Amino acid sequence: MTFSDKIVTAVLLVVSVAVLFFQGFFLKGENGERVIITTNGKVYASYNLKNEDRAVKIDTEFGSNTVIIKDGCVFVEEASCPDKLDVKMGKISKTNQKIVCLPNRLMIEIVGYDGKVDKVSH
Amino acid sequence: MKKLSAKKITVLSLMISVGIVLQIAESMLSAFIVPGGKLGLANIATVWTLFYLGGGGSILVALLRSTLGCFLYGGVSAIPYSVGGAVISALFMWLFKKLFYPKLSEVGISVIGAFFHNLTQIAVASVIFGSVSLFAYLPVLTILGCIGGVISGYGAKIFCHKTGLIKK
Numbered sequence: 578m579t580f581s582d583k584i585v586t587a588v589l590l591v592v593s594v595a596v597l598f599f600q601g602f603f604l605k606g607e608n609g610e611r612v613i614i615t616t617n618g619k620v621y622a623s624y625n626l627k628n629e630d631r632a633v634k635i636d637t638e639f640g641s642n643t644v645i646i647k648d649g650c651v652f653v654e655e656a657s658c659p660d661k662l663d664v665k666m667g668k669i670s671k672t673n674q675k676i677v678c679l680p681n682r683l684m685i686e687i688v689g690y691d692g693k694v695d696k697v698s699h
Numbered sequence: 700m701k702k703l704s705a706k707k708i709t710v711l712s713l714m715i716s717v718g719i720v721l722q723i724a725e726s727m728l729s730a731f732i733v734p735g736g737k738l739g740l741a742n743i744a745t746v747w748t749l750f751y752l753g754g755g756g757s758i759l760v761a762l763l764r765s766t767l768g769c770f771l772y773g774g775v776s777a778i779p780y781s782v783g784g785a786v787i788s789a790l791f792m793w794l795f796k797k798l799f800y801p802k803l804s805e806v807g808i809s810v811i812g813a814f815f816h817n818l819t820q821i822a823v824a825s826v827i828f829g830s831v832s833l834f835a836y837l838p839v840l841t842i843l844g845c846i847g848g849v850i851s852g853y854g855a856k857i858f859c860h861k862t863g864l865i866k867k
Contacts (some may be wrong), residue, residue: 582807618829680776
């Protein structure tokens with residue numbers, strides 16, 4: 578590695594770690610209130626996160642996913658995508674957390690009562 | 700476009716197949732550390748071509764490697780991310796090589812390629828999902844990209860020198 582190589586790598590690493598810390602401190606997720614499911618950039622459905630256990634089967638032209646809302650957590654139980662990354666992402670329960678399935682164009686977000694995360698992202 | 704010699708065509712096809720094999724092998728092994736994170740080992744083929752045949756060749760390798768790799772393994776839905784990321788990162792590696800080589804070696808250029816690969820993929824995803832919040836993943840992917848970029852940069856460097864094919 579040349580000196581410039583090290584500089585480039587170090588700058589990228591330091592900036593990334595700094596942003597991660599910033600995210601950890603200032604965008605710390607609180608317990609979420611609502612689940613918003615988006616497919617292909619449009620809101621598909623929205624549910625209460627708490628006191629309402631359910632299984633949602635999502636079928637679109639891009640594929641199918643089964644989303645489970647249980648005990649204040651959301652996770653994807655089954656998916657038709659090849660990599661199953663959404664299933665591997667596991668459970669989420671706090672605001673600013675999300676599950677994304679790129680092949681099926683599915684995004685599951687958690688927002689607080691006032692939906693403040695929502696304003697930023699949409 | 701300059702006329703392609705038989706040797707160039709052979710080298711290009713060889714690198715495309717090396718890239719596809721690396722891409723598929725990595726897809727099978729990955730999904731560790733971060734969901735969706737990858738080391739980007741297929742970039743070895745692109746970096747190597749950039750140094751041996753120049754920018755045009757490396758973009759061709761990136762384009763065909765990612766397209767064919769998706770058809771063979773990743774799935775057609777991965778094409779916008781994979782092809783977009785591979786081609787844009789090849790373009791930027793070419794640019795940085797023009798501007799900064801040999802100050803920046805294969806390793807640094809490969810790290811830059813990894814960064815632009817991640818950046819493009821998130822940009823493509825943001826357009827498809829209509830949500831800029833996906834950029835929150837960029838730091839994690841960049842850290843992984845730095846590690847992967849150094850590994851594939853050294854991979855390409857060792858490959859270049861061992862085969863004695865590096866062209867200044």
